[in-house]
Amino acid sequence: FHEDVKARGVLIVVEGLDRAGKTVQCQLLLDALQQRGHQVKYIKFPDRNSLTGKIINGYLQGQAQQDDHSIHLLFSANRWEAAQRIRSDLSNGITIIVDRYSYSGAVYSAAKENPDLSLEWAWQPEVGLPRPDLLLFLSISSEETAKRGGYGEERYETDAMQSKVRHLFERLLSMNHGHDVHLIDARFPVDQVAKELLNSTLGHLSERKPLETFAKLR
Ligand code: Z5A
Numbered sequence: 001f002h003e004d005v006k007a008r009g010v011l012i013v014v015e016g017l018d019r020a021g022k023t024v025q026c027q028l029l030l031d032a033l034q035q036r037g038h039q040v041k042y043i044k045f046p047d048r049n050s051l052t053g054k055i056i057n058g059y060l061q062g063q064a065q066q067d068d069h070s071i072h073l074l075f076s077a078n079r080w081e082a083a084q085r086i087r088s089d090l091s092n093g094i095t096i097i098v099d100r101y102s103y104s105g106a107v108y109s110a111a112k113e114n115p116d117l118s119l120e121w122a123w124q125p126e127v128g129l130p131r132p133d134l135l136l137f138l139s140i141s142s143e144e145t146a147k148r149g150g151y152g153e154e155r156y157e158t159d160a161m162q163s164k165v166r167h168l169f170e171r172l173l174s175m176n177h178g179h180d181v182h183l184i185d186a187r188f189p190v191d192q193v194a195k196e197l198l199n200s201t202l203g204h205l206s207e208r209k210p211l212e213t214f215a216k217l218r
Helices: 024-033 051-059 068-091 103-109 119-126 143-146 159-174 190-202
Strands: 011-016 038-043 095-099 136-141 181-186
Touching: 011 024, 024 038, 024 095, 024 136, 024 190, 038 068, 038 143, 051 068, 068 095, 068 103, 068 119, 103 119, 103 136, 119 159, 136 159, 136 190, 143 159, 181 190
Parallel strands: 011 095, 011 136, 038 095, 136 181
Antiparallel strands: none
């Protein structure tokens, strides 16, 4: 008699280095799932339109300086602003595709190598946020992404920063978060990568277990 338990939406996060193709792939996944009749939404962090998002946007574009801790907490607040909405959409059966999430939040700040801002410190404000059911990580080297369009226009888009970010992503993903992580080889043409993402996602689309939240790093 579990059949009357309504399936909730699935929380899918797409992560990766700058120019790994996250936004292009999220859009293709959204279209593919909608074509299959799923109710799906796309959201992106940072959300540059919210109150915190406007400050973050000015910082990323180099128009304003911020203390490393302060901007870190604003990026986290930017997610907390959306958390209630995410929960209610999921419980209404809507699947959500998230373009960057807490993983980016922790690694970009920790990559600054500020001695008072470790990966563990950076993760802490994420504790309690909805934990994704599926993490799709677009794996590619910073040398490959540097060849793609638009690189080098914002803060953090330097080779040195990108390679630290890559190592920190590896460290963070090797810690057990208790959810499914799929590494997707993002060097291939867009359509090929899109097929892999869709295949990884299709097995996860009827989620009935309760939504979980992020725990402290162990
Ligand atoms: N940040 C942070 O510090 N803390 C946080 O909590 C969060 C983020 C959430 C802005 O993020 C910055 O904020 C980011 C992390 C930091 N660091 N930097 N810089 P953002 O998500 O707003 O960044 P973005 O500039 O909008 O996106 P992106 O990550 O740089 O790109 P992407 O979404 O991965 O790639 P794309 O836009 O889909 O594609 C990029 C280009 O590559 C484009 O010309 C495509 O046509 C091309 N492309 C895509 N796929 C392929 C393939 N397969 N082959 C060839 N070319 C391709």
